[in-house]
Amino acid sequence: MKKRRYGMVIDLDRCTGCGACSVACAAENNVPPAAPRATERTGITPLRVQPVSNGASGPARREVFIPLMCMQCGEHTPCVSVCPQQAVEVDSATGIVTQMPQRCLGCRYCMTACPYHARYFNWWDPEWPAGMEKTLNPGVATRMRGVVEKCNLCHSRLHAAEDKAAAANQREVNPADYVPACVEACPTGAILFGDLADETSAVARAARAPQAFRLLEKLGTEPKVYYRSNRPWVRALAEPRTVPAKEVQRG
Amino acid sequence: MKPSRRNLLALGGGAMAGVVFTPLPWKLLDDTAIWTQNWPWIPQPARGPVEVKAAACSLCPHGCGLQVRMAAGFPVGVSGAPAHPVSGGALCPLAFGAHQLNWHPRRLHEVRRRGRAASWDAASMALRAAAAEGPVAVIDGRPGRGASAILRDFAGKSGAYITAPGPEERSLAPYAAWSGVPASALGYDLESARTIISFGAPLLDGWGTPGRFTRLWSTHAAGLGDPELRLIQIEPGLSHTATLAWRWVPARPGSDAALAAGLARVLVEERLVPAKGPVPATSVADAAGAAGLPADAIVELARMIAQRAPALAISVDGEPAVAALNLLLGGGIVQRRETAAPQAAAIAPRAVVIDATVPWEYEPASGAEVFRFAAWDGGGSKADWLLPAPGFLEEITEHPSAPGSAVASYALSPALMDAPADVRGAAAFVGGTPADAVLARCQEIFRARNGGLYRRGAKDAVPLASLESAARLQDELLAGAVWVDDPAGSRKVRCELKEWPAAAAGTHRGGWADAWSAPVLPPLATKLYQESNLREVPARSRI
DSSP: OOOEEEEEEETTTOOOOOOHHHHHHHHTOOOOEEEEEEEEOOOSSSSSSEEEEEEEGGOOOOOOEEEEOOOOOSSSHHHHHHHHHHHHHEEETTTOOEOTTOOOOOOOOHHHHOOOOOEEEESOOOOOOGGGGGGSSSSSSOOTTTTEOOOOOOOOOOOOHHHHHHTOOOOOGGGGOOOOHHHHHHHTOEEEEETSSSTSHHHHHHHSTTTOOOOTTHHHOOEEEEEEEEOOOHHHHTTTOOHHHHHHHHH | OOOOOOHHHHHHHHHHHHHTTTHHHHHHHHHHHHGGGGOTTOOOOSSOOOEEEEEESSSSOOOOOOEEEEEEEEEEEEETTTTTTTTTTTOOOGGGGGGGGOOOBBOOOOEEEEEEEEEEEHHHHHHHHHHHHHHHEESSSSSSSSHHHHHHHHHHHHHHHEEEEOHHHTHHHHHHHHSSGGGGGEOOOGGGEEEEESSSTTTTTTTHHHHHHHHHHHHHHTTTTSSSSSEEEHHHHHHHHHHHHSSOOOOOOTOHHHHHHHHHHHHHHOOOOOOOSSHHHHHHHHHHHHHOOHHHHHHHHHHHHHSSSSSEETTTTTOHHHHHHHHEEEEEEEEEOOOOOOOOOOOSSEEEEEESOOTTOOOSSSSSEEEEEBBBSSSOOOEEEEEOOOOOSSSSSSOOOOOOOSOEEEEEOOSSSSSOOOOOOHHHTTTHHHHHHHHHHHHHHHHHHOOEOTTTSSSSSSEEESOOOOHHHOOOOOOOOOOEGGGGOOOOOOOOOOOOOOOOOOOOOOOOTTTTSSOOHHHHHHHHHHHSSSSSSSSBBBO
């Protein structure tokens, strides 16, 4: 089986900030309803949508909605290098940064190391109202209190697609069989997903386009989540902030 | 050497210090992490064969096509049905957690009378007694169903059948008044428009069928400097729609009527549109003053609107002046080919029966005895009787044309799980047989032989004439097919407008939680609200 490098290109010009990806992700991955005391950081949001403005006021003001999740770093992956338990690894076959809750000790070094704040700690045991546990996705185990979790590009869907391919005696996964929940849920088709290693794939072509960019690219972690926008101010959000000369002189 | 107490202590101390440098503590910690995955109180997903079934979302009138993943007899995941002729595979965020709603803590399991447990027999007797004393009004949230016919017949005997319009129908109210066609049969021809002027309508934030305008916008407008479809949003604040629009015009709140009149004045005076109908008395300067915009900006906006025709103006409030502006621009309002719900005369009812399809916030303006059907208790109800109705995917549901759609359609959703023992719908409560009503509606469509049937996942329709019977049509619909009328069956509405309308006070500005009939949100959606700063928490019950 050839080595794959799964990734996505998110068209920020098409994102309406509806949050369908966020809810679909939580349903797919058996994320429990937020505990009453949960906050933006203590709740579990493997995929969240962040509104960011261009800083202007009046009619010139514009916002962009940026879906944020694990960026699936490919090089010098910060979370992998700090984990004392080898609970995080980059799957060499798929390029997916996997998280194994069974190994996780809950030290949260990975959360500190992640430059994208894409990791969440289970501060509470997962709880659902009586009977609602019947609606849990059988493909994904629930995580208990004390472990870290994050987006794993719907790993259970990859397993199902690989099983299907094996049953059909095929070596490669059919791209149509492996689509993460957020990609499937997006009502505007803003998220393009596929194998970046396949130069001919639509996602690889989109990632090479001049409008494509990655967040915090200067860190050299080679994220496999790309964004694209026709708007220069949106692309500039990912670039290093340059300090004006006057500020430098003032010290 | 005889071991001493000192030796024993040294050995113990050495062993304790040494064990820190062995893998043992880490192994124990690791094992503890693994063991604690399996505490008995950690919920585990049910096991069982997984299958995907077709259904339709019943929580708002748009009836988006669903693919429901079932395991061990329960729904474990919801996604949009690809190539669905109504929703095109898109869903609103709430639908992705809707399968959890039946276990919401506020689920109604028993009849309640003013907060206390009661029985169906007592409710039935109370309704009969009320009907003997005076007229009974029945309020339906989704006219056009077979069940609606039962409710209409019941109301027809001694009362009035009233429909509770959703946001799209409310925006069509002026056209209904000027054309005589009920708003429930009117729709917007969004697909033909090349410029859309939205007066506060959250077109990209839950207004209308989720997959309809968003798909048009993402294909023809998103991120383009000079898009094929221009969206101009007139709204005081920077809403989701405003920030994504081609142009955002921040007009003062409550100035929609004045601005629409000012735009109409420029369009007529500069002969940017063929002069037809009444001309507003409002001057451009007055409109500019009311809207808080420079007069030049209004003139420029009018020219921009006329530049790329056809243009369509939509008001979220049903503002008559915006509707009049739209007529000046050419209309874009169509009448679907279907039987429209009759408009009831105003009565003072002795009792009111509210169907579960009516949004929880609806309150009948009367002092009548209220019989409220609902699957969930939204709290703060003024209903005298709370009657438990089947929940999400617990009964066969009908999905007539989505409000505001340009073409008539009809779909059925099967019951994918058993309803609790003591629940029933309004149609059954008033003595009807919903199953017969569904078949009667299918017979009506089958006899007309209009349009075609889109089977699950198919892009092309099968002619209705190819089916042998109405029963076969019903079976196809229950298997996920959707009947859609021929677009040629819809016709442009003719409105008689003698004078420029006066401004109306609008109150509705809701987005995608507005048309929901359920008073609760899926717990995962409440999570979305709690943990993101995407939007404010709507006035709905949370876990």
